[in-house]
Amino acid sequence: MFERIDYIVKDLAGDYAYLEQIGHEQEELKCVARALLPPETNVGSHLAYEMMEYTVIG
Numbered sequence: 001m002f003e004r005i006d007y008i009v010k011d012l013a014g015d016y017a018y019l020e021q022i023g024h025e026q027e028e029l030k031c032v033a034r035a036l037l038p039p040e041t042n043v044g045s046h047l048a049y050e051m052m053e054y055t056v057i058g
Helices: none
Strands: 005-013 016-021 030-033 046-050 053-056
Touching: none
Parallel strands: none
Antiparallel strands: 005 016, 005 046, 016 030, 046 053
């Protein structure tokens, strides 16, 4: 029902982060409010999105 989706943070711009889904060719990055991400999130961080929550995994 709520499958885990892995992302890599490609850019941080002000209050927003731009994420690329790992393992999928996509042209557009996902824009997410930084308030929804863990405070230790940086460019290059690997995130897991599961059960409506982001977690840093690397």
